[in-house]
Amino acid sequence: MTESKFKVGDRVFHKSDFTVIWVIERINETEAFCSTLLKDSKKLVKENLSLNSIVQVEDNSATLIIGSRRRNNYY
Numbered sequence: 001m002t003e004s005k006f007k008v009g010d011r012v013f014h015k016s017d018f019t020v021i022w023v024i025e026r027i028n029e030t031e032a033f034c035s036t037l038l039k040d041s042k043k044l045v046k047e048n049l050s051l052n053s054i055v056q057v058e059d060n061s062a063t064l065i066i067g068s069r070r071r072n073n074y075y
Helices: none
Strands: 011-014 017-027 031-037 044-050 054-056
Touching: 017 044
Parallel strands: none
Antiparallel strands: 011 017, 011 054, 017 031, 031 044
16 A cells, blocks of 8 residues: 555645646545535536546645736726
């Protein structure tokens, strides 16, 4: 049995999509059983992800901001 660098409760990204943060619920030898909450539909999604295909979120307080609107009032 190999020691995994992941543990239950860790927040991870899938290597193919860094916009979704997954939370590990269970781990076996080769897979992590993860879940995420979709923001738009508030739907809980569960997925089995390979341990080789996930990367741990670096900072526990990390937030993903995709673009930001700034109002420009200088006319």
